[in-house]
Amino acid sequence: MRGVVLLIIGALAATLVLATACGGGEPPPTQPPAPTPTTALPTAVPPPTLQVGDQAPAPPHAFAGKAMVDGKAAPDGTVVTAWFDGVSQPVAEGAVANGVYNLKIVQRGDASYANKKVTFKIDGQDAKESSTWESGAADELNLSAGGGGAAPPVVSPTGGPLQITTEGDALKFNLSQLTVKAGSEVVITFKNASTVNQHNFVVVQAGTKDEVAAAGTGAGPDNAWIPQGDDRVIAKSGLLDPGATEDIRFTAPGPGNYQFVCTFPGHNFTMFGEFNVTP
Ligand SMILES: [Cu+2]
The missing domain is CATH 2.60.40.420 (Cupredoxins -  blue copper proteins)
Structure with missing residues:
Protein backbone atom coordinates (compact mmCIF):
# COMPACT_ATOMS: atom_id res chain seq x y z
CA MET A 1 0.00 0.00 0.00
CA ARG A 2 2.70 2.45 0.96
CA GLY A 3 4.61 1.49 -2.17
CA VAL A 4 1.63 2.21 -4.37
CA VAL A 5 1.14 5.66 -2.81
CA LEU A 6 4.79 6.50 -3.30
CA LEU A 7 4.57 5.29 -6.84
CA ILE A 8 1.57 7.55 -7.48
CA ILE A 9 3.28 10.55 -5.85
CA GLY A 10 6.36 9.82 -7.88
CA ALA A 11 4.37 9.60 -11.05
CA LEU A 12 2.59 12.88 -10.27
CA ALA A 13 5.89 14.59 -9.48
CA ALA A 14 7.38 13.30 -12.69
CA THR A 15 4.36 14.54 -14.67
CA LEU A 16 4.67 17.93 -12.98
CA VAL A 17 8.38 18.19 -13.76
CA LEU A 18 7.75 17.11 -17.30
CA ALA A 19 4.94 19.63 -17.71
CA THR A 20 7.02 22.42 -16.27
CA ALA A 21 9.94 21.46 -18.44
CA CYS A 22 7.77 21.40 -21.53
CA GLY A 23 5.92 24.67 -20.77
CA GLY A 24 8.82 26.67 -19.51
CA GLY A 25 11.39 25.10 -21.74
CA GLU A 26 9.77 25.97 -25.00
CA PRO A 27 11.33 28.90 -26.74
CA PRO A 28 9.17 32.05 -26.63
CA PRO A 29 6.97 32.40 -29.69
CA THR A 30 8.95 34.13 -32.30
CA GLN A 31 7.90 37.68 -33.07
CA PRO A 32 6.88 38.23 -36.64
CA PRO A 33 9.81 39.81 -38.36
CA ALA A 34 9.55 43.55 -38.51
CA PRO A 35 8.75 44.61 -42.05
CA THR A 36 11.90 45.71 -43.64
CA PRO A 37 11.41 49.12 -45.11
CA THR A 38 11.73 49.06 -48.82
CA THR A 39 12.85 51.97 -50.85
CA ALA A 40 10.11 51.40 -53.42
CA LEU A 41 7.02 53.11 -51.96
CA PRO A 42 3.66 52.09 -53.39
CA THR A 43 2.92 54.08 -56.46
CA ALA A 44 0.83 57.11 -55.52
CA VAL A 45 -2.65 57.08 -57.08
CA PRO A 46 -3.00 60.26 -59.11
CA PRO A 47 -5.86 62.48 -57.90
CA PRO A 48 -8.95 62.12 -60.10
CA THR A 49 -8.83 64.71 -62.79
CA LEU A 50 -11.97 66.84 -62.90
CA GLN A 51 -13.85 66.64 -66.11
CA VAL A 52 -13.99 70.31 -66.85
CA GLY A 53 -16.40 71.11 -69.61
CA ASP A 54 -16.59 74.25 -71.62
CA GLN A 55 -19.21 75.63 -69.28
CA ALA A 56 -19.50 75.77 -65.53
CA PRO A 57 -22.12 73.33 -64.21
CA ALA A 58 -25.60 74.84 -64.10
CA PRO A 59 -26.71 75.62 -60.53
CA PRO A 60 -29.37 73.19 -59.35
CA HIS A 61 -33.07 73.84 -58.86
CA ALA A 62 -34.00 73.52 -55.20
CA PHE A 63 -37.46 72.66 -53.87
CA ALA A 64 -38.77 72.73 -50.34
CA GLY A 65 -42.14 72.69 -48.69
CA LYS A 66 -44.71 70.64 -46.89
CA ALA A 67 -45.53 67.12 -48.02
CA MET A 68 -49.11 66.01 -47.40
CA VAL A 69 -50.50 62.51 -47.92
CA ASP A 70 -54.28 62.09 -47.75
CA GLY A 71 -54.52 65.53 -46.21
CA LYS A 72 -52.06 64.80 -43.40
CA ALA A 73 -48.48 65.95 -43.07
CA ALA A 74 -46.09 63.17 -44.07
CA PRO A 75 -44.01 62.11 -41.04
CA ASP A 76 -40.33 62.98 -40.79
CA GLY A 77 -38.20 60.57 -42.76
CA THR A 78 -40.75 60.21 -45.57
CA VAL A 79 -38.89 60.14 -48.86
CA VAL A 80 -39.87 62.68 -51.53
CA THR A 81 -38.58 62.09 -55.05
CA ALA A 82 -38.51 64.28 -58.15
CA TRP A 83 -38.99 62.89 -61.65
CA PHE A 84 -38.69 63.88 -65.28
CA ASP A 85 -41.09 62.47 -67.85
CA GLY A 86 -39.63 59.45 -69.60
CA VAL A 87 -36.83 58.92 -67.08
CA SER A 88 -37.18 55.70 -65.10
CA GLN A 89 -35.16 56.84 -62.10
CA PRO A 90 -35.86 59.82 -59.85
CA VAL A 91 -33.69 62.85 -60.63
CA ALA A 92 -33.53 63.92 -56.99
CA GLU A 93 -34.50 62.68 -53.59
CA GLY A 94 -34.98 64.20 -50.15
CA ALA A 95 -36.52 63.25 -46.84
CA VAL A 96 -39.05 65.13 -44.76
CA ALA A 97 -37.43 66.68 -41.69
CA ASN A 98 -39.28 68.88 -39.20
CA GLY A 99 -42.31 68.65 -41.46
CA VAL A 100 -40.52 70.00 -44.53
CA TYR A 101 -38.96 68.18 -47.46
CA ASN A 102 -35.90 69.53 -49.26
CA LEU A 103 -34.40 68.40 -52.50
CA LYS A 104 -32.16 69.71 -55.25
CA ILE A 105 -32.23 68.65 -58.86
CA VAL A 106 -28.65 68.83 -60.07
CA GLN A 107 -28.15 68.89 -63.81
CA ARG A 108 -26.05 65.91 -64.92
CA GLY A 109 -24.66 65.14 -68.30
CA ASP A 110 -24.47 67.45 -71.24
CA ALA A 111 -28.16 67.97 -71.94
CA SER A 112 -29.74 71.02 -70.36
CA TYR A 113 -32.57 70.41 -67.92
CA ALA A 114 -34.03 73.85 -68.64
CA ASN A 115 -37.83 73.83 -68.91
CA LYS A 116 -38.13 70.13 -68.21
CA LYS A 117 -41.33 69.27 -66.36
CA VAL A 118 -40.72 68.07 -62.82
CA THR A 119 -43.15 65.79 -61.06
CA PHE A 120 -42.92 64.51 -57.49
CA LYS A 121 -43.71 61.45 -55.45
CA ILE A 122 -44.24 61.29 -51.70
CA ASP A 123 -43.35 57.84 -50.39
CA GLY A 124 -43.93 56.51 -53.91
CA GLN A 125 -47.32 58.19 -54.36
CA ASP A 126 -47.73 60.72 -57.15
CA ALA A 127 -48.02 64.28 -55.89
CA LYS A 128 -50.61 66.48 -57.63
CA GLU A 129 -48.18 69.37 -58.05
CA SER A 130 -45.52 69.78 -60.69
CA SER A 131 -42.98 72.37 -61.73
CA THR A 132 -40.49 73.29 -64.42
CA TRP A 133 -36.74 72.97 -63.93
CA GLU A 134 -34.89 76.26 -63.86
CA SER A 135 -31.20 76.60 -63.15
CA GLY A 136 -30.50 78.30 -59.84
CA ALA A 137 -34.15 78.55 -58.82
CA ALA A 138 -35.32 77.85 -55.28
CA ASP A 139 -39.03 77.24 -54.95
CA GLU A 140 -41.33 76.68 -52.08
CA LEU A 141 -43.71 74.04 -53.37
CA ASN A 142 -46.11 72.29 -51.04
CA LEU A 143 -46.84 68.79 -52.26
CA SER A 144 -49.90 66.64 -51.76
CA ALA A 145 -50.59 63.04 -52.67
CA GLY A 146 -53.48 60.66 -52.29
CA GLY A 147 -56.90 61.72 -51.04
CA GLY A 148 -59.89 62.65 -53.14
CA GLY A 149 -58.68 61.36 -56.48
CU1 LIG B 1 -68.52 75.25 -69.52
Missing part, protein backbone atom coordinates in the same frame (compact mmCIF):
# COMPACT_ATOMS: atom_id res chain seq x y z
CA ALA A 150 -59.28 64.75 -58.05
CA ALA A 151 -57.77 65.57 -61.41
CA PRO A 152 -54.06 66.25 -61.04
CA PRO A 153 -53.58 70.01 -60.76
CA VAL A 154 -50.95 71.69 -62.82
CA VAL A 155 -49.18 74.77 -61.59
CA SER A 156 -48.46 77.26 -64.28
CA PRO A 157 -45.21 79.15 -64.12
CA THR A 158 -45.70 82.16 -61.90
CA GLY A 159 -45.83 85.36 -63.88
CA GLY A 160 -45.57 83.54 -67.21
CA PRO A 161 -48.16 83.56 -69.97
CA LEU A 162 -51.07 81.44 -68.91
CA GLN A 163 -53.05 79.23 -71.20
CA ILE A 164 -56.04 77.15 -70.37
CA THR A 165 -58.29 75.07 -72.51
CA THR A 166 -61.07 72.55 -72.16
CA GLU A 167 -60.38 68.84 -72.23
CA GLY A 168 -61.88 68.42 -75.66
CA ASP A 169 -65.62 67.96 -75.36
CA ALA A 170 -65.45 67.05 -71.67
CA LEU A 171 -66.86 69.46 -69.11
CA LYS A 172 -63.40 69.98 -67.71
CA PHE A 173 -60.54 72.44 -67.89
CA ASN A 174 -57.10 71.00 -68.70
CA LEU A 175 -55.66 72.70 -65.61
CA SER A 176 -56.90 72.53 -62.07
CA GLN A 177 -54.59 75.22 -60.75
CA LEU A 178 -53.31 78.54 -61.98
CA THR A 179 -50.82 80.65 -60.08
CA VAL A 180 -50.06 84.33 -60.58
CA LYS A 181 -48.30 87.06 -58.65
CA ALA A 182 -50.33 89.64 -56.74
CA GLY A 183 -50.72 92.88 -58.64
CA SER A 184 -49.28 91.47 -61.85
CA GLU A 185 -50.93 92.09 -65.22
CA VAL A 186 -52.43 88.72 -65.98
CA VAL A 187 -53.20 87.46 -69.45
CA ILE A 188 -55.00 84.15 -69.63
CA THR A 189 -55.61 82.74 -73.07
CA PHE A 190 -58.71 80.61 -72.82
CA LYS A 191 -59.45 78.26 -75.68
CA ASN A 192 -62.75 76.45 -75.85
CA ALA A 193 -61.53 73.21 -77.42
CA SER A 194 -64.99 71.69 -77.38
CA THR A 195 -66.71 70.96 -80.67
CA VAL A 196 -70.17 71.09 -79.12
CA ASN A 197 -70.36 73.15 -75.92
CA GLN A 198 -70.19 76.82 -75.13
CA HIS A 199 -68.02 77.73 -72.14
CA ASN A 200 -66.77 80.70 -70.21
CA PHE A 201 -63.91 81.29 -67.78
CA VAL A 202 -64.59 83.25 -64.61
CA VAL A 203 -62.25 84.00 -61.68
CA VAL A 204 -64.21 84.27 -58.45
CA GLN A 205 -63.66 84.69 -54.72
CA ALA A 206 -62.71 81.49 -52.89
CA GLY A 207 -65.60 79.18 -52.17
CA THR A 208 -68.13 81.08 -54.30
CA LYS A 209 -68.00 79.22 -57.64
CA ASP A 210 -71.33 77.44 -57.20
CA GLU A 211 -73.12 80.53 -55.85
CA VAL A 212 -71.76 82.66 -58.67
CA ALA A 213 -72.75 80.01 -61.23
CA ALA A 214 -76.28 79.89 -59.77
CA ALA A 215 -76.48 83.69 -60.02
CA GLY A 216 -75.11 83.35 -63.57
CA THR A 217 -77.95 81.04 -64.52
CA GLY A 218 -80.28 83.81 -63.42
CA ALA A 219 -78.31 86.35 -65.47
CA GLY A 220 -78.91 84.29 -68.60
CA PRO A 221 -77.08 83.73 -71.88
CA ASP A 222 -77.21 87.41 -72.83
CA ASN A 223 -74.81 88.03 -69.94
CA ALA A 224 -72.69 84.99 -70.84
CA TRP A 225 -74.23 83.25 -67.80
CA ILE A 226 -72.26 85.60 -65.53
CA PRO A 227 -73.92 87.81 -62.89
CA GLN A 228 -73.27 91.46 -63.68
CA GLY A 229 -71.90 93.87 -61.10
CA ASP A 230 -71.15 91.02 -58.72
CA ASP A 231 -68.12 91.70 -56.57
CA ARG A 232 -67.45 87.96 -56.18
CA VAL A 233 -66.43 88.03 -59.85
CA ILE A 234 -62.81 89.11 -60.28
CA ALA A 235 -62.30 88.48 -64.00
CA LYS A 236 -64.30 86.92 -66.81
CA SER A 237 -64.34 85.95 -70.44
CA GLY A 238 -67.34 86.16 -72.71
CA LEU A 239 -69.33 83.08 -73.66
CA LEU A 240 -67.12 81.23 -76.10
CA ASP A 241 -68.53 79.17 -78.92
CA PRO A 242 -66.89 75.82 -79.68
CA GLY A 243 -63.37 76.38 -81.03
CA ALA A 244 -63.21 80.03 -79.97
CA THR A 245 -60.33 81.64 -78.05
CA GLU A 246 -60.24 84.76 -75.89
CA ASP A 247 -57.55 86.56 -73.93
CA ILE A 248 -58.74 87.57 -70.48
CA ARG A 249 -56.73 90.51 -69.11
CA PHE A 250 -56.86 91.79 -65.56
CA THR A 251 -54.71 92.90 -62.66
CA ALA A 252 -54.15 90.10 -60.18
CA PRO A 253 -55.89 90.70 -56.85
CA GLY A 254 -54.17 90.50 -53.47
CA PRO A 255 -52.47 87.32 -52.31
CA GLY A 256 -54.81 84.46 -51.53
CA ASN A 257 -56.67 81.52 -52.95
CA TYR A 258 -59.44 82.13 -55.46
CA GLN A 259 -61.28 79.90 -57.89
CA PHE A 260 -61.90 79.76 -61.59
CA VAL A 261 -65.04 78.25 -63.00
CA CYS A 262 -67.20 77.93 -66.08
CA THR A 263 -70.60 79.30 -65.09
CA PHE A 264 -72.51 77.81 -68.03
CA PRO A 265 -75.47 76.15 -66.25
CA GLY A 266 -74.38 72.83 -64.80
CA HIS A 267 -70.71 73.11 -65.80
CA ASN A 268 -69.53 74.56 -62.48
CA PHE A 269 -69.58 71.15 -60.80
CA THR A 270 -66.76 69.78 -62.96
CA MET A 271 -65.28 72.83 -64.68
CA PHE A 272 -63.35 74.66 -62.01
CA GLY A 273 -59.95 74.98 -60.40
CA GLU A 274 -57.86 76.88 -57.90
CA PHE A 275 -56.61 80.33 -58.76
CA ASN A 276 -53.68 81.08 -56.49
CA VAL A 277 -52.24 84.52 -56.02
CA THR A 278 -48.81 84.63 -54.44
CA PRO A 279 -47.40 87.72 -52.67
